[in-house]
Amino acid sequence: MHAAVLSWYSANARDLPWRAPDRTPWGVLVSEIMLQQTPVVRVEPVWREWLRRWPRPADLAAEEPGEAIRAWGRLGYPRRALRLHAAAAAIVERHDGAVPATYDELIALPGIGDYTAAAVASFAFGARHAVLDTNVRRVFARAVAGTQYPPAAPTAAERRTATGLLPGPDTAPAWAVAVMELGALVCTARSPRCPSCPIATECAWRLAGSPPDDGPPRRGQAWHGTDRQARGRLMAVLREADGPVPKPRLDAIWPEPVQRERALDALVADGLVEPLDGDLFRLPSSRPT
């Protein structure tokens, strides 16, 4: 399985800027945060702008957090921008401005969990880690476990599978990115391209006749009328404004007052919005007002 996947990757890997030879660990870290729950096509232009503007952690750390949120644009989950800014500050404080190389140091940074710590350690520093993202989990669910989809949340069994398949130190990073790419391009969630798959002949799910998932249906996330939608509208207004925004302008984006206030309060509590005197609101500044 390893040789087939690695060979497939060398012939089919996408040419992404965070994989370029001149990439930096900082660039890899920024890409991993941006790619959380977000498609590559939407990330790439924003990533380029961020790296041009803030080529080192110290450059972002010196910026106001509100600028990071503004430059995040419409990538979604703007708390990621806030945490990435906080991570940059922590890297300056704790690591002298250099992205740390170990899993333990990485996972201690804000916004970095198990997946991102393993991914950065592996892709940026060549460390040997099981990198368990949604793509990898789906590939192993099919190829190894013989099911259409992985469990809702990562399990100990999945970790054992991923760890057990991890090759030696020399090829572990290439293996990790190759399996991920296979999941992203071939072993996709909706319509897997099995005829193009390098391990189709040894895929447990395929060999079992591609049985449909027998687990409980995964319920989608509601959107219309939710607090999340209200928050999104509030953030859009604040992002696009040059300076502080009067509250009436925020009130105009959502008709239901209780939910609107709750959403705004939550954004303030999350540190994504800063309230000012005189019923004004803006993206957060690092300076006291």
Place this chain on the structure above:
DNA sequence: GACACGTGGAG
């Protein structure tokens, strides 16, 4: 472990 958390493209 369940939930909240943005956004927009594909089928």
Place this chain on the structure above:
DNA sequence: TCTCCAAGTGT
């Protein structure tokens, strides 16, 4: 239209 889902994390 409407559902699904895209390199998860924090609580």
